[in-house]
Amino acid sequence: MSKPASFLSPIPLFFVFLWSTGFIVAKFGLPYAPPLTFLLLRFVGVLAILLPLVLVMRAPWPRGKIREVALAGLLMQAGYLAGVWCAIKLGMPAGLTALMVGMQPILTAMAAPLIGEQVRPRQWLGLVFGLGGVALVVYAKITLVGLSWQAIALCLFALLSITAGTMYQRRYCPQFDLRTGTIIQFAASFVAVLPFALYFESFTDIQWTVRFVGALAWSVLALSIGAIFLLFALIRRSDATQVTSLLYLTPPTTAIMAWLMFGEAFSLLGVAGMALAVLGVVFVVKQPR
Numbered sequence: 001m002s003k004p005a006s007f008l009s010p011i012p013l014f015f016v017f018l019w020s021t022g023f024i025v026a027k028f029g030l031p032y033a034p035p036l037t038f039l040l041l042r043f044v045g046v047l048a049i050l051l052p053l054v055l056v057m058r059a060p061w062p063r064g065k066i067r068e069v070a071l072a073g074l075l076m077q078a079g080y081l082a083g084v085w086c087a088i089k090l091g092m093p094a095g096l097t098a099l100m101v102g103m104q105p106i107l108t109a110m111a112a113p114l115i116g117e118q119v120r121p122r123q124w125l126g127l128v129f130g131l132g133g134v135a136l137v138v139y140a141k142i143t144l145v146g147l148s149w150q151a152i153a154l155c156l157f158a159l160l161s162i163t164a165g166t167m168y169q170r171r172y173c174p175q176f177d178l179r180t181g182t183i184i185q186f187a188a189s190f191v192a193v194l195p196f197a198l199y200f201e202s203f204t205d206i207q208w209t210v211r212f213v214g215a216l217a218w219s220v221l222a223l224s225i226g227a228i229f230l231l232f233a234l235i236r237r238s239d240a241t242q243v244t245s246l247l248y249l250t251p252p253t254t255a256i257m258a259w260l261m262f263g264e265a266f267s268l269l270g271v272a273g274m275a276l277a278v279l280g281v282v283f284v285v286k287q288p289r
Contacts, residue, residue: 073185126283136273
């Protein structure tokens with residue numbers, strides 16, 4: 001049985017911090033580049049950094065699991081990121097996006113028996129608490145006015161993609177070298193996203209501002225390398241339900257960041273929601289004695 005990571009250990013908490021910056025980066029970067037074009041540059045940046053390191057360090061490539069690792073990457077990188085970024089570009093509010101993607105722990109728990117994992121009653125209670133906390137945090141920012149069905153569909157697609165990718169990787173390829181595995185996943189994601197970017201977008205629409213370059217650099221180093229490495233490490237050590245429950249902490253953390261950086265409102269209701277989300281995660285990840 002895998003040994004779960006402690007909720008209070010640095011790895012899960014730092015992962016939550018890094019993962020929560022995703023919406024902040026989108027707010028900084030999307031005004032200066034189309035979403036799929038931004039993601040292509042992000043994928044290229046990851047490959048440009050990791051590939052030379054892998055060659056120099058002679059990191060081992062996953063034997064007999066390359067297709068499985070690539071498919072997990074297509075779901076967790078290309079599907080999830082493209083869905084979220086395109087939905088935000090089409091006008092999906094960040095709060096509603098966070099709430100919809102925040103359904104992932106519930107979906108993961110429902111599918112847990114498919115990969116031989118069990119969800120205890122206390123964990124189900126924690127999942128419900130976590131979802132309720134997320135809803136309270138983003139309640140004031142949720143609006144359906146002017147929202148297109150395409151944006152909603154893309155957000156749902158992102159939710160299903162990252163849920164399926166997490167489950168698939170946990171079941172079929174939980175153990176692989178993070179350096180070479182990440183290269184495989186981002187290379188596959190680049191190939192998948194490229195034709196859509198070429199058809200729907202134009203590279204001439206990029207505005208190479210300081211803010212855009214900063215957002216791109218953070219996306220590559222902190223999110224696509226740092227956060228993804230931590231996510232893979234957590235998937236190795238813990239059940240899928242426990243890992244995905246940490247994502248309940250993302251919307252509250254993002255809300256605090258948006259309040260500090262952009263002056264966005266953060267009400268007492270949001271504080272209560274954050275506390276409820278934290279309580280929910282504790283219920284899910286705490287092991288019985």
